[in-house]
Amino acid sequence: YRTELDRQFKNEKSNFKIAIVVDMWLTGFDVPSLDTMYIDKPLQEHTLIQTISRVNRVYPGKEKGLIVDYFGFKSHMNLALKKFNRADSEVFEGIDEAIKIVKDELDILRRVFKNFDDAMFFTGSPVQKLNCLKHASEYVQLTDDLEKRFMASVKRMKSAYDLCSSSENISKLERDKIYFYGAVRSIIFKLTKGDAPDTAQMNDYVRKMIQEAILSEGVEEVFTRSKIVGSRSVDIFSDEYLERINKIPLKNTKIKVLTKLLKDAIEAYKKVNRIKGIQFSEKLQKMIDSYNNRHGDKVYAEEILDNVAEELTKLLKELEADKESFKDLGIDFEEKAFFDILVEIAKQHDFYEDYIKQHGEQKLIELSKEMKKIVDDKSRYTDWAKKEDIKADLKVSIILTMADYGYPPVVQDEVFKEIFLQAENFKKYQ
Template structure:
């Protein structure tokens, strides 16, 4: 097992290079091929993920289940908790056997490992199943908030149920109450390689599947638990206790007669309910039907873990709710040509709230606000949107108004339920979609904006539950929602996506005004952090600004070089980088709102200093790509206006332009800093090419810097010695030629010379270098040889034979062979 963390270098090694073509630095092909999961840790930080996963998909392991955090001793670190939770013998084997799946998506194979709450919930459920006093005590409810991987938790539970010997290959039934959810969960099971999940096609087909005996996995809608036309009651299909029914969104599906039919058909089955929203305070039926909570994973926990993003809300244009005088103004404007009597008659017709919400003039104004908000706040970062209207007619009007305003810059799509009766409806007749057409629109919407310009979906009832599109950042809500429906709808925006730091609900109906009432049925603890006012970000912005600027409290900010000098220590630079990214994240959320104005100039200043520090100190971790587009554009424009020089990439130390840069440095200290970090960068980049040479160079550099720090060396002497090192690095190829070696052969020579530095061995080492590199050159003619074990095996065999016949000490042959193979894969890769 490899464990490493070097200020983010681990992540760059692991996820930036696809392992099918090149191993991450420090890992052999065999280690990558059989790797189960990766751990990155440095005591106060610890995260785990799979090979090839991006940095945002690495997560902390916060629960040492079945142990508890207090059992680990006083103040255990994150590393302690992760080690206890993932690497204890029982948990490690359990994770490898039952909690790793491969999902095929878009032609790519994605390896997934359970998060701690999924591992905990599944094992709690298994413990309850195996140790319940009676069969009826086996069930319960798993509440894991929406967007936190509930479908995968169901999959992991199904996998483990299938593999436990005591359960003797049970029947597993997965129940949902909506066709799209049924398809989604079935798709998840199939894509992750679960053996033969069968989707019930009809009422009759479901009965057949439930009676076919143990070992089957059945996916069905609860609506299919219906008696035949000639039956008064649903029949008993199996009395087996070895049937496990996993019910999705159990708070919805369990309150009707169909759920009763399910229990009549399978009276002794174990029922486990899954829900993405908490059970409300007054609801007794869910716990009575399933049992008590098995596991909870709250909204706040998911956000804290990075499993979901926080959701903010913003009330806009609430005067358009059209109550009282605003309603009169609408009608006076819209129906001014009508008589007073007709206006009163129409007003009565529109008096219902739904009719008010669907009023065309009102929608026209809101559509304009939506387009302006979307193009200023959401689209610059490449995210997409959903508009929720009160009914189908209102949704169609939104479609027409938005398309007229957008004028072809991007696309919208209307997804509503239609039927044959809508053929004569002038407003709806053009919006009928087949199931396949609807599916294609949804798939297009999920793609990055650069690939597909379908940017806004307009709905009224569809896609408010079970719809998973991580690219959606904002929901424009113009419909009354409350309780479970509200929590489920807003969660469409909480999925994680690269660069996405929050979801947003823009409220045109006024839900946010009555938020406490709309969510009153839930306990406050369960919905803590469900929906946050956007204004709550302003104090956090102020705090993040103060922290980022505090690095330069006692520095003249007009002196850019002095500011950059503050960031010379690597640990200070690392802390500044964290503070800057936090500040830029808060700014990107608020921009272009005028509330951000007081901080704009400081953001430009910090961006400039940061770019200069990145260039001077060759710090690849100071990467602006994680910042939002609005922030990036603002900083880029400022850098361009201020000085083109600071946005240039660092100059190669081997280039003559590097000397020109040194001559422009304002002081000896600046020259020393420029050379020191250029040398460090060169060593880091080329260490694999010649470990012996560049390791000795690094040691020499550290000695010089330490001597200067202890005031054992003046700045002029340091500059001179650093110049000498730079010249030495420039002449390394010439040194190789002077000794009769090519650039590729020289690292092998230095490896042997390090082992046998005495002059008496020089001729033997010269000959051995040529013999070994000749073997490598011959064997490496095979294309892609670095990934072919038979070729590498033959190469190792010949190299070892040559080493045994040489002056290399016998106890060093194995180690030297490994180092030679590593060099060969760098210099002779085809």
């Protein structure tokens, strides 16, 4: 029923001409022919900008959009625009100011792309347009600084364009450039965030091209799979799957895909093994920092990109091995989390090797099993993590058990803290 209402309201020939809405259809609902809106409710920030943009779409025979303000939201609009443009000293006072912002940002973006030939996007065949779009997104990722400046500039341009998209003072060429830069930003946004931003201002052809660019590189499948990274039916660690990723021809795109996949996989692992998840996050961050420090020298950049992609692939395989390592120890994955805590703290305080020589690894394995039994016993109570008496009892039990297994008492507070955090973390995601 709701879908049919959507369809009818978008159909110019339909008798459905007036709609009274509360929250639906205010954002992400594109009806180019819509020319009048009456507002009598408080709206702020992104919702306000998106709502008033509903009547700003270009449509044959439509000269302008009309907003009838019964609430008085101009101050809210200025605050929203200040926030979205990240410039506390600037406020759009009207369409003219928005047009100026659009043209200024287009000039900045033209200079950003001064060494990139975007002609094929405007004059080439569909395949050439698509390839141009993909290579443009790769070009923008040449350095971290270039990527950030580009993303910020397009965001600012789009915020202003939302207000003046129906103006005759913006030429067709300028609109085409806006679509082009917006499309490139959408692809990069997809690579880094997993979801493309609102593309309602773009025409259907460009929107489809963005999706095709993402699909053609295998990006969409990666992100779909990463959402179910814990599923047994999806083996993201297989050689076959990694080979498909490695076949992505554009190197920055491949790195972004691997990074996103790793982030999701590490976050999933962190839910069952907190300390190992943190360690893998730190390793990944070092690789990201190395990648972000790349500069524009082509030969140097190629070498860095190859190294980063290789290291990311290795880290993914390392993560896979670590996730399965509990089997070799003869314990379950929960016990392995406590085992990793004991090992890590012992290594940090330089007594791991001495402990293993004196007691053997099996002793540490048995201690991790006991830790799990203690935690399971104490955490069976409702709100156990908030009750001081249960926490105190848990700490005493851990200290006594550590003593029984010859684990040095000097780190008992640290062990309790990590075991408590692990137990709390695991129970939260059970």
